[in-house]
Structure formats: structure tokens, C-alpha cells
Amino acid sequence: MASRGATTAGPAEATAKVSAAAGRFGTVEGSNKPWSTTRTVNASGVSVKGDFSRETNSPREVKRIDNQLLEARVTRAAGTSRQSGSVELTANLKDGLKSKATYTNQFIAWGYKVVGQTRNLPLGLTAQGKAKTAVGTLVDAGVEAELSRKSAYVRAGVNAFAGARNIAEGSVSDSRGIFTASGNVSVDGGVGVGAGIEAGLREGKLTLGANAAAKLKYGLEAGGRVEVDFVKARAVVREAVVQGLRGAVRQLQAQPPSRPAVQAWFR
Amino acid sequence: MSRPSTQAPGAADAHDALTEGLSLLEQGRFEEAKGLFQQVTGRWPTMSEGFLALGLACLELGEDAGAERATARAIELAPTSGGARYRRAEVLARLGQFEACVQALGAAIELSPGEAAPYLALARIFETSGQTERALEVLSGGLTALPGEPQLLEEVGRLRG
Numbered sequence: 001m002a003s004r005g006a007t008t009a010g011p012a013e014a015t016a017k018v019s020a021a022a023g024r025f026g027t028v029e030g031s032n033k034p035w036s037t038t039r040t041v042n043a044s045g046v047s048v049k050g051d052f053s054r055e056t057n058s059p060r061e062v063k064r065i066d067n068q069l070l071e072a073r074v075t076r077a078a079g080t081s082r083q084s085g086s087v088e089l090t091a092n093l094k095d096g097l098k099s100k101a102t103y104t105n106q107f108i109a110w111g112y113k114v115v116g117q118t119r120n121l122p123l124g125l126t127a128q129g130k131a132k133t134a135v136g137t138l139v140d141a142g143v144e145a146e147l148s149r150k151s152a153y154v155r156a157g158v159n160a161f162a163g164a165r166n167i168a169e170g171s172v173s174d175s176r177g178i179f180t181a182s183g184n185v186s187v188d189g190g191v192g193v194g195a196g197i198e199a200g201l202r203e204g205k206l207t208l209g210a211n212a213a214a215k216l217k218y219g220l221e222a223g224g225r226v227e228v229d230f231v232k233a234r235a236v237v238r239e240a241v242v243q244g245l246r247g248a249v250r251q252l253q254a255q256p257p258s259r260p261a262v263q264a265w266f267r
Numbered sequence: 268m269s270r271p272s273t274q275a276p277g278a279a280d281a282h283d284a285l286t287e288g289l290s291l292l293e294q295g296r297f298e299e300a301k302g303l304f305q306q307v308t309g310r311w312p313t314m315s316e317g318f319l320a321l322g323l324a325c326l327e328l329g330e331d332a333g334a335e336r337a338t339a340r341a342i343e344l345a346p347t348s349g350g351a352r353y354r355r356a357e358v359l360a361r362l363g364q365f366e367a368c369v370q371a372l373g374a375a376i377e378l379s380p381g382e383a384a385p386y387l388a389l390a391r392i393f394e395t396s397g398q399t400e401r402a403l404e405v406l407s408g409g410l411t412a413l414p415g416e417p418q419l420l421e422e423v424g425r426l427r428g
Contacts, residue, residue, distance in 0.1 A: 233376075233380050233408040233409065233411040233412035234376060234377055234380055234408070234412075235408075236404055236405070236407055236408030236411060237373060237376045237386070237389070237404075237405050237408035237409075238373065238377070239404070240389075240393070240401045240404035240405045240408065241369060241370070241372075241373040241389070241405075243401060244369075244393050244396075244398045244401035244404075245366065245369050245370070247396065247397075247398055248365065248369060248392060248393055248396035248398055248401070249365045249366045249369065249396075251395075251396035251397055251398075252365040252392070252395065252396050253363075253365065256363060257395055259361070261395065262357075262360045262361055263361075264391065265357075265360060265388045265391040265392055265395070266353075266356075266357040266360070266384070266388050
């Protein structure tokens with residue numbers, strides 16, 4: 001459990017803050033880079049403690065992802081086989097309650113990056129995964145990203161005991177947003193639940209949310225879902241048409257395409 | 268006027284007649300298909316699909332003017348049909364009316380965002396005009412509506428080399 005004492009040794013720029021007004025759970029933000037070994041940051045009633053192994057000199061940091069998520073980030077250094085890290089935080093809320101969440105991030109043996117980190121893949125693809133929990137006494141979270149010639153997938157998982165809400169998310173995307181695959185699953189309550197998700201590009205076809213599935217430890221399964229945003233699709237195309245229409249018409253009129261070329265547009 | 272070798276639809280309903288005509292188109296029997304579609308449009312003059320199919324046959328035969336009339340009528344009858352807009356766009360492209368063509372494709376996407384073909388055509392037009400970035404934006408829109416659609420993904424891969 002994180003202490004609420006004074007900040008221990010470490011970089012002066014380490015920060016943490018909380019805003020508990022939004023609801024039951026405090027909003028926690030912390031940053032501390034590089035992370036040397038163990039650090040406790042205390043500000044405005046929030047304590048954040050990070051404790052990572054010292055196998056490498058990899059950069060490590062803790063930061064807020066959203067209102068209910070603290071992210072632990074560890075980058076595995078080349079040549080190392082395994083390392084782990086954990087972040088524990090507590091927040092004193094306005095109503096006097098305490099909220100606590102703990103993250104433990106572990107690398108897969110072959111060293112893929114973990115929670116919140118990205119893995120750059122060919123074709124400009126980026127695989128990203130994260131796992132989060134609002135409140136949990138023990139949470140293991142990790143993400144793998146892997147690429148073969150035609151296949152990329154990212155998998156994020158959460159194992160939480162006595163978690164209030166546990167969410168795993170995975171995505172594959174590119175910087176332009178052309179490839180987008182994502183899925184998520186959330187589990188409310190329960191003891192000993194786990195959730196995982198896959199999103200990927202397989203055999204040239206994106207098999208993301210539709211194939212996203214969550215498997216809970218006790219044999220329950222929950223399917224992921226695909227968000228089809230027609231409004232966004234139309235907006236993207238509309239903008240492209242508006243922006244490109246004049247130039248396209250000018251170019252085509254200057255150099256009219258052949259009839260077979262025009263036919264090919266509609267093949 | 269073509270020389271229809273196929274019998275008129277007779278008692279067959281419009282769907283069957285259209286199916287038969289489209290089968291003729293697939294077999295490359297364009298004149299026969301056109302004749303059949305003309306009879307369909309005569310018998311069911313308010314059915315947009317008949318005019319759309321007639322436009323297709325005319326396109327195959329290189330009869331752009333006939334295609335233009337047929338697709339224009341199809342849109343009059345079904346102004347919210349994305350498919351009609353798409354075929355209309357093809358006709359307009361063949362006639363060299365590129366601005367109207369692009370606009371028709373935009374309308375096709377507005378009306379039928381779940382169809383891949385208009386995205387592909389619009390992207391190819393932008394590519395032909397040297398606007399690869401616009402083409403990719405269009406495909407991006409397509410993949411937003413149709414996640415994982417193979418043709419769109421293939422096109423993105425091709426454009427990105």
C-alpha cells in the first residue's frame with residue numbers, strides 16, 4: 001500500500017494530483033521519469049508508488065490515462081528476458097473514502113512492450129493495448145503485439161481480484177487512421193475475473209472487433225463488438241471530396257483518362 | 268433499338284425479369300439484355316431498377332447517351348438510391364463530366380455508406396488525378412464504415428505500395 005508520507009528520493013519533477021469531484025474514484029495523475037527504483041509521490045491526498053525491478057536501465061513512467069486509470073509503462077531493454085513493475089496508488093476522496101488501485105505489468109518473455117505502449121509494425125501499423133481497472137486489490141495487466149507477414153494482433157488482458165470494473169482494450173491502427181481495429185470488454189464486479197481481447201490484421205483482412213472476445217475465467221464468454229460509424233465515414237469522404245474535387249477535375253480535364261481507365265474506376 | 272432474342276417477361280414478375288437480364292449481362296449477351304430491360308421498363312415504368320439495369324446494358328454496349336437517359340430516370344424514380352447514383356457516376360465519367368461524376372459518387376456514399384464500390388471508384392478517380400492522399404482519405408472513410416472490407420484494404424495496400 002502506498003504511503004501518504006513525504007515524497008521520497010527521486011527526480012524533482014515527479015508529480016501526482018487528484019480530482020475526486022467527478023465520482024467515486026479519484027482522478028490520479030503521476031509522472032516520474034526516469035524511475036530509479038521505488039518512488040512515492042504525494043500531493044493533494046494522493047499517493048502513487050512505483051516499484052520496478054532493476055534488471056535494466058529501461059525508462060519507466062507512470063501517468064494518468066483517463067479519469068480512472070493510472071498507467072504504468074515499462075520498456076524492456078534489448079537483451080533482457082523479463083522484468084516486471086507495479087504501481088500502486090491511493091486517493092483520499094472528498095467523502096472521506098479511500099480508493100486504491102494497483103497495477104502490475106509484466107513482460108512476456110520475448111519482450112513485447114506493455115500497457116499503453118505501442119509497437120510499430122510494417123505498413124505504418126501500430127499495435128496498442130491497455131488494460132485498466134477502476135478499483136482492484138490485485139491487477140495483472142499486459143499486452144502482446146505480434147506480427148507475421150500478413151498478420152498482426154494485439155492482445156490486452158486484465159486479471160483482477162475483487163475488481164469493481166476491469167476493462168481490456170486492444171487496437172491496431174495506423175497513423176492516418178485508415179487501418180483501425182479495436183475492441184474492448186469490461187467486467188463488473190466479481191472475484192477472480194480475467195478478460196482478454198484480440199484485434200488484428202490476419203491474411204490481409206482486418207479481423208478486429210468482430211473477432212474480439214473476452215473469456216472469463218469461469219467459462220463465461222463475452223463477444224466484442226465493432227463500432228461502425230457511418231457518420232464519421234460520410235464526414236471523411238465528404239471532406240475529401242470537397243478538398244479534392246477542384247484539383248481532380250482540373251487534372252482530369254487536362255489529361256482525360258482513356259475509356260478503359262474510366263471503366264477500371266468502376267470495375 | 269436492339270434486337271431482343273429473349274422473350275418478353277410475360278407473366279414473370281419484375282424481379283425474375285431483371286434477374287434474367289442480369290444473367291444475360293454476365294454472359295456478355297448485352298444486346299439481348301438491353302432488349303429485355305427495355306421491355307421491363309416499358310412494363311414497369313416506375314421501377315427504378317429496370318432503368319438502372321438498362322443503363323448498365325447501355326454502358327456495356329458503349330451507348331453512353333442511352334445510359335445517361337436511363338440512369339437519370341432511375342434517379343428520378345429513386346432519389347435515395349445509392350446504387351443509382353453510383354451507376355450514374357459511371358455514366359458521367361464516360362461522358363467526361365468528371366465534376367458531376369465525383370459529386371455523384373459522394374452522393375452514393377452519403378446514401379449508401381455501407382457499400383464499398385463507391386469508395387473504391389472515388390479513390391481511383393483521385394488517384395488518377397494525382398491525389399493519392401485524397402484517395403486514402405476516401406478509403407479511410409470506407410474502412411470506418413466497413414471495417415476490414417477486403418477490397419478497401421487491398422486498395423489501401425496498393426496505394427501505399
